[in-house]
Amino acid sequence: MYDxxxxxxxxxxxxxxxxxxxxxxxxxxxxxxxxxGQTASIPTLENYPGWHGSGFELVEFIKKQAESFGAKIKMxxxxxxxxxxxxxxxxxxxxxxxxxxxxxxxxxxxxxxKLEIEGAREFFGRGVSYCAxxxxxxxxxxxxxxxxxxxxxxxxxxxxxxIAKTVKIVxxxxxxTRAEAVIRDRVxxxxxxxxxxxxxxxxxxxxxxxxxxxxIATTLDDQQIVCDGIFVAIGHEAxxxxxxxxxxxxxxxxxxxxxxxxxxxxAGDVHSNLKMQIATAVGTxxxxxxxxxSYLNTxxx
Numbered sequence: 306m307y308d309x310x311x312x313x314x315x316x317x318x319x320x321x322x323x324x325x326x327x328x329x330x331x332x333x334x335x336x337x338x339x340x341x342g343q344t345a346s347i348p349t350l351e352n353y354p355g356w357h358g359s360g361f362e363l364v365e366f367i368k369k370q371a372e373s374f375g376a377k378i379k380m381x382x383x384x385x386x387x388x389x390x391x392x393x394x395x396x397x398x399x400x401x402x403x404x405x406x407x408x409x410x411x412x413x414x415x416x417x418x419k420l421e422i423e424g425a426r427e428f429f430g431r432g433v434s435y436c437a438x439x440x441x442x443x444x445x446x447x448x449x450x451x452x453x454x455x456x457x458x459x460x461x462x463x464x465x466x467x468i469a470k471t472v473k474i475v476x477x478x479x480x481x482t483r484a485e486a487v488i489r490d491r492v493x494x495x496x497x498x499x500x501x502x503x504x505x506x507x508x509x510x511x512x513x514x515x516x517x518x519x520x521i522a523t524t525l526d527d528q529q530i531v532c533d534g535i536f537v538a539i540g541h542e543a544x545x546x547x548x549x550x551x552x553x554x555x556x557x558x559x560x561x562x563x564x565x566x567x568x569x570x571x572a573g574d575v576h577s578n579l580k581m582q583i584a585t586a587v588g589t590x591x592x593x594x595x596x597x598x599s600y601l602n603t604x605x606x
Contacts, residue, residue, distance in 0.1 A: 306331070306393070306405050306406065306407070307331050307332065307333045307404065307405065307406040307407070308325070308330035308331040308332065308406070308407050308408065308601055309321075309325050309330050309331075309332050309333075309406060309407070309408045309409070309410060309594075309597050309601070310332075310333045310334075310335060310394075310396055310404055310406040310408075310409050310410075311325070311332065311333070311334045311335070311376075311409075311410045311412055312335050312337075312383045312396070312409065312410065312411055312412060312413050313334075313335075313336070313337060313342065313411070313412035313413040313414055313544075313572075313573065313575075314334055314335075314336030314337060314339075314340050314341060314342065314364070314368070314378065314380075315341055315342035315343065315344050315364070315412060315414045315573055315574075315586060316341075316344055316363070316364070316367065316573070316583045316586045316587050316590065317412040317414070317572040317573025317574070317575075317586040317587065317589055317590035317593075318334055318336075318410070318412035318413075318572065318573065318590060319334065319364065319367040319368055319370075319371050319590070320367065320572075320586075320587045320590030320591055320594070321410050321412060321572055321590040321591070321593050321594040321597075322334050322371035322374075322376035322378070322594075323367070323370055323371045323374060323376070323594075324590075324591055324594030324595060324598070325376065325410075325594050325597065325598065326371055326373075326374030326375045326376040327374045328594070328598040330597075330598060330601060331375075332375065332376040332377065333376075333377050333378075333379065333404065333406070334371070334376055334377065334378040334379070335379060335381045335382065335383055335396070335398065335404075336378055336379065336380045336381065337380065337381075337382050337413065337414075338380070338382060340364055340365075340368065340378075340380065341360060341361060341363075341364030341365075342414040343360075343414060343415070343416075343541075343574075344360040344361075344363065344364055344583060345360050345361040345364050346360060346361075346436060346438045346439065347359060347360030347361075347438070348360075348438055348464060350363060350583070352582070352583075352584075353583045353584060354584065360583075363583075381398040381399070381400070381402070382398055382399045383396050383397070383398055383399075383413070383547050384397050384398055384399045384547055385397040385547060386409065386547065386548065386549070389405055392407070392567075392568065392604065393405055393406065393407055394406050394407075394408070394409055394568065394569070396409065407568065407601060407604075408568045408569070408570070408597045408600055408601055409568065409569045409570070410569075410570045410571070410572055410590075410593045410594065410597055411545070411548075411560065411565075411569065411570065411571045411572070411575050412571070412572040412573045412575060412586075412590060412593070413543070413544040413545065413547075413573075413575055414543070414544055414573055414574045414575065415541035415542055415543045415544060415557075415558075415574040415575070415581065416541060416542060416544055417435040417436075417537065417538065417539075417540075417541055418539050418540040418541055418542050419435075419537070420433070420452065420506075420537045420539060422506055422507055422508060422509065423507065423508040423509065423510075424508055424509030424510050425509055425537075427509075428509055428511075428520065428535075431518070432509075432518060432520045432533070432534050432535060433509065433520075433534075433535050433537065434534065434535070434536050434537070435536070435537050435538075436536075437451075437461035437464050437465055437536050437538075438464060440534070440536075441464060441465050441468045441469070441536075442468065443534070444465065444468060444469045444533055444534045445468050445469070446469070446470050447469050447470055447471075447532075447533035447534065448469065448470055448471040448472075448473070448531070448532045448533050449465055449469045449471070449472055449473070449532055449533060449534040449535065449536060450472075450473050450474075450475055450522055450530065450532045450534070450535045450536065451465065451472060451473070451474045451475070451535075451536045451538060452475050452476075452506065452535065452536070452537045452538065452539060453474075453476065453537065453538035453539045453540075454474070454476035454477070454478060454481045454482075454483055454484065455481075455483040455484055455538065455540070456483070456484050456485055456488055457538040458474065458476070458484075458538035458539075459474070459481060459484045459488045459489065459491075459492050460488060461536055461538050462474050462492060462495075462498055463488070463491055463492060463495065463498075465536065466495045466497050466498050469497070469533075470497065471497050471499065472495075472497060472498045472499070473498075473499045473500075473501055473530065473532070474492070474498065474499070474500045474501065475501045475504050475505075475506065475522070475524075475530070476500070476501070476502055476503075476504065477503070477504065477505045478502065478503070479502050479503055480502065481500075501530075504524050504525075504528075505524065505525050506522050506523065506524055506525075507523055507524065507525050508522075508523040509521070509522055509523075509535065510523070512531060517533070518533070519531055519532065519533055520532055520533070520534070520535060522535060540557075541557070541574065541581060542557050542558050543557055543558035543559045543560070543574060543575045544558070544575070545558045545559070545560065545575060546558075548560075552564060552565065554577075555577055558575075559574070559575055559576065559577040559578075559579075560575055560576065560577055561576075561577045561578070562576070567600070568597075568600060568604075570593040570594075570596050570597050570600075571589070571593060572586065572589040572590040572592070572593035572594075573586040573589055573590060574586065576589050
């Protein structure tokens with residue numbers, strides 16, 4: 306029997322693990338498929354106070370800190386949660402193994418929102434990608450598109466500009482109003498980044514008779530953009546599909562704390578009305594852990 310099971314191994318989940326471990330609670334982190342989630346794929350962190358290194362290095366550092374206070378970390382993924390006896394919960398992972406706990410912290414993060422146009426699914430993994438740092442290497446000296454206009458899209462474009470010959474950012478609005486000024490300025494300074502505003506795609510297809518696997522991105526006004534790869538960065542949706550339908554979520558799958566039953570808490574990108582930043586994730590991880598500790602101390606068995 307665990308005192309608390311934390312679902313997710315990003316900054317929110319691992320911060321919660323530090324606090325729960327220090328609170329002398331028997332703590333298990335079910336880390337999912339990848340330690341650190343999205344944070345692990347960030348090449349250089351510039352806006353997290355006190356840290357200047359990669360996202361993966363930060364996650365490894367926090368993981369060791371959590372383990373030093375007794376938290377156990379297993380790379381398992383939750384598939385189902387159900388009520389157990391005497392105000393407990395049973396978490397079943399994707400392999401069918403069950404874990405019993407007195408409380409749960411949901412910190413499973415978010416995943417990139419998929420591009421829902423013709424050809425996007427067909428060419429996923431064959432020219433369409435949702436991770437610049439994962440797949441950028443394959444486009445050395447080539448032409449790529451980045452779809453989106455927020456911080457993630459512009460950072461992806463900057464990363465790819467050091468690999469690809471040409472990067473074209475396609476954005477549906479007239480300016481990058483959602484992105485930070487410092488990132489917008491860096492994009493302007495890059496000579497191999499072209500910004501295409503007021504443009505949306507409606508179709509992705511293979512370029513006929515292309516020996517190199519080139520793609521054609523067709524816009525809503527039937528203009529065609531030839532490229533070698535397309536990187537999508539149009540927002541995120543919370544990873545909450547494992548929860549039952551009775552838990553209320555918004556249209557992005559995120560959860561408000563008051564929508565959860567007693568003994569269940571939420572942190573990080575799963576938390577509704579939260580800016581998706583590492584600093585805010587860490588803060589909610591702290592809050593969720595302290596609330597869980599208070600709950601456990603009040604409801605001691």
